[in-house]
Amino acid sequence: MLKKGFLKPELSINNLGKRQFWTGIIMGVVASFVLSYFFNYSRESLRSITFMGDPLILTEKEFRLYDLFFAAFSTSLGFGFTINFWLTGRNKIIKKRYLQIFTISNAWFITFVALMIVSRFGSILPITLYTIKGYDNQLDFLHTFWLLLILIPIYVFFAQWNTIRLIFRAKNWVLLSIVFFCITTFYLFETTTADREILNKNYYSVNKEYFNYIDQKFQMAKKYGIVFPASLKQVLQKEYAERTTNLVNALKNAFNKNKIVPLDTLILEEIVIHNLKITNPYSYNQFNDIDKNWPYAFPEQVYCQIQKHDVNSIETKVLFEILHEQASLFTSSKIDWNKWKTYSPYERQKSIFKQNLLYTTKTIQSRLIQVINLLRSEKKYKEYQYLLPVMRFNDKGRQKQIKINIKNGC
Template identity: 30%
Template sequence: MKLQNRNQLKQRLSVTKLGKTRFWLGIVLGTLSAILFYGFIFFILETVDLFKIVLNFDFLIKNVEQLRFEKLFLLALSIAFGNNTMLRFWFSKPSEYLKKSYKYTTTRIVNYSLFIEYVVLFGALSFITRFLMYMPFLDHNLFKEYGYILYLFPVYLFYIAWTEISRYVKSQQWMLKTFAFSIVLLALLSFIDISKYKIGETAYKKMHKEELIYIENETEKAKRDYNIVFSEETINILKELRTERAFDLLKKSRLAFKTDGKVSLDTIILEKILIHNFKGYYIDELHSYLYTFPFQVYEQLRKVDSKSNEATELLNIIEEFYKLSLMMVEVPEDSNNSQLYYNKLHILEFDFHSENINWNYQKMYTQSSFLVYHMQRLGIYNHHPFFNTDIPFPQPLPIPDGWIKGNFPEFKDIIN
């Protein structure tokens, strides 16, 4: 008889054994904790992004698929957190039916759930949502094709929490019902739109408002006037500051202007945007200039009709070069409190006026000053608004006449 009592079967978990008040209150607390935990993690991560932007770190603009993945993944983890909260509340104090045989079991369950919440969840969130998901060297398609594997993590947390309960009571049906309820809760919470609370992204857009507006206007103009549509990925790369993808785009555009053939119109437009939204310092002090040079742009201009679309955009690039060069020698009075202007000025002061001068900037200044002066006097491109002015451009620094006549014979009759 004693042996039979010692080997008694596990009790079946029920609302009666937990107590109706404790049962419903546990569900409410679990749901609220999931929502609050999601909000807490969201605002913590956004605050981290905000500090990164203030310190001039890069901010990756996420597309719709990436935002959806992050949202659902964080929600799934939050619901796993809420499930642990519910179980901890249910077993935090033995009920009338479980008091005799489960006096010390509740303590073990509570400690186990706390371990899951504060160690595993925190480590997973901080690693997966910020370091693994958005590393520039990782292909984002990895999460599009294999993202479902990461969803197994919150499922695992949910399972091991209920496994601990199943050691002491029969709870398999409860686990399945709770899992179904969690799926429904995940579906309902996914309709909550929190995009307007993107603190980091909002700060980034305010700090780089001028660049973003210029990118939007130029891409829309390319679609409207030239029937050129840039991909969402290319537009996002243009918005990035110093990522590996931004460096690759700079490098490809620069190499395109070094070829003997004609540069495509879409590449010309990209180079114009990159020069206008000048960022300067990218790799190190010796490799801070990653753009093409004015003479290379003019070489392309000689290969196309002077009134073609390509010529118009190439002339726009020369105009951007000249405006950038002016910042090296004088401070225009019409800056209009432009943040982009002050950013450019700060970069050029470091690279052009410092003791360790970057000679690529000197080269850009010399070439752009030479071109605008002689192109205006040549008269072929005076249909462009930049050259169609009665005010002559200042005379540039001297360049050897022999070199000019050998490379740009069209200027030989107007060289002073």
């Protein structure tokens, strides 16, 4: 009885030629190494683009998963180079020349199409999405489309075998290639990783004052039984992300209600003021009432909250600290840009923030001065008055002095 495929030669080292076979293996492994290094360092290069806004910061587990994907994908592409070298040139064993050409063309097609797809999708996030103000990782490939990271290398690898089997009887070579694929993948996974700490350390050093302040306030909150989730810390570390601007807006709205603002909200409000967070990166367009551009609780609202608490309560102290942070936005020292290197990134950013406030708000400074002067005149708040600086009105920009009735507003 004739067996299916009896007319096809068996895939073997002798039929391919020893030199052809081993050279193809070496070329495939070398190509895998080159591609794995290329993918890992390209990821870091593209990730550097995201540092112009909210950077793409991955956990160690997420980094390792991407490393594993790049290793597997590089190995599957390297197998395509191996097949192309195996079948290049004349081989008397192969009777059907058109199948040989088809297999070579198919191998090149699968290799380069897969390479282009991964390169395209891998560059969309950092080049396009992460440069958009407000983008907050809505298109999360790792957690939403994680199955693709498994299927793409597997498909590319087995798609190469489909055409080889048109020419040769594979027998046990498929199983052997799977074993070799796994060994090569894990070796690349362990040896071709890029140093991601270069970007991360630079990012944390630039934002050290911001992040240390968050840690300091979170530790203080623990003393009063308040434990903030780790995800909230990540939100506070971002600047333009949707969750961050929504949080700043929600904190501001919490002071609009005629209710006592809880301590956790007060602590978060203090953090966002100190770290110069805003409600919307495009919010400087309120021409009818430009004081709406002020992203925090209004000074008189903070005063009203102080009146609702006992003088010796922790809430009162935090409210005075909030006023202190608000005052520091208008009293921060002007940067001598000829000596800008002598200032910290936080001091430079705060100086720019101050100039923006002078031109995007009108009466906030005047209202803040009146609230501070009123609280400095009340003896019962004597132990907190060191937090309130003596402010002088700065008439630059659009600033305007007005008189408000603070006590009647509460």
